[in-house]
Amino acid sequence: MKSLAGKRAFVSGATSGIGEACAHRLAEAGADLVLHGRDPAKLETLKSALSEYGVVIDTLSFDVRDRQAAEAAMHALLEDTVIDILVNNAGLALGLSPVDAGDVDQWEEMIDANIKGLLYVSRAVIPQMRSRNCGHILNIGSIAGKMTYPGGNVYCATKSAVHALTEAMNIDLAGTAVRVGNIAPGAVETNFSTTRFSGDKAQADAVYEGYEPLYADDIADLALYILQAPQHVNIQDVLIMPTAQRNPYVLSRNG
Numbered sequence: 001m002k003s004l005a006g007k008r009a010f011v012s013g014a015t016s017g018i019g020e021a022c023a024h025r026l027a028e029a030g031a032d033l034v035l036h037g038r039d040p041a042k043l044e045t046l047k048s049a050l051s052e053y054g055v056v057i058d059t060l061s062f063d064v065r066d067r068q069a070a071e072a073a074m075h076a077l078l079e080d081t082v083i084d085i086l087v088n089n090a091g092l093a094l095g096l097s098p099v100d101a102g103d104v105d106q107w108e109e110m111i112d113a114n115i116k117g118l119l120y121v122s123r124a125v126i127p128q129m130r131s132r133n134c135g136h137i138l139n140i141g142s143i144a145g146k147m148t149y150p151g152g153n154v155y156c157a158t159k160s161a162v163h164a165l166t167e168a169m170n171i172d173l174a175g176t177a178v179r180v181g182n183i184a185p186g187a188v189e190t191n192f193s194t195t196r197f198s199g200d201k202a203q204a205d206a207v208y209e210g211y212e213p214l215y216a217d218d219i220a221d222l223a224l225y226i227l228q229a230p231q232h233v234n235i236q237d238v239l240i241m242p243t244a245q246r247n248p249y250v251l252s253r254n255g
């Protein structure tokens, strides 16, 4: 029997990168899925791609930054759907300017998606997990939440918040069977940098040049390891870096 058969996982930001890789690994492990994203067409494409696994797949399209939309969609979903696993993956980085030259619109977008969006979705799901005394939440943090690097300012702050919220959820759910984990990756080659540099592919590609970064599948493999751990094991925080990158400042290119 597949290890996550009979479980249902909600993956936010499932249409690309780490979210998409997690969706594949979860389906492969037998979990039914609720795939979240902003773009209904991309969600349908992903749903079709996952059909080979034979699991039940629902899609839910809303912008996590939109509180009303998030609350309405999650409320409707949870009326007749049980969520066993929540992967809080939706989020983004925008810009790399010093704080005195930062773009306030970009700050708001990151804060709204990375912190507030995660909270809106979690606020909806956690009461059901608590009342069933069952559930596993995985928050996708970042090395940026552990070490602040030049130009990272607001993005780093949002990922620090994800780490703090992971600790807070664990504390607040003490005494229940609900587990909460944080995965903090270093450089992962996805559309992350293309988004950060507003579509500038050359600038994005340069981030991953001269060394082997992590891939989205590496993070999904770790996510599955955490989610498949026995019930008495709560893996609360994992830093995962490319071998070539020991921290944001120590990166060995061409070596």
Ligand code: 8X3
Binding pocket: 141, 142, 143, 144, 185, 186, 187, 188, 248
């Ligand atoms: C992704 C890692 O170092 O680009 O969050 O911020 S980093």
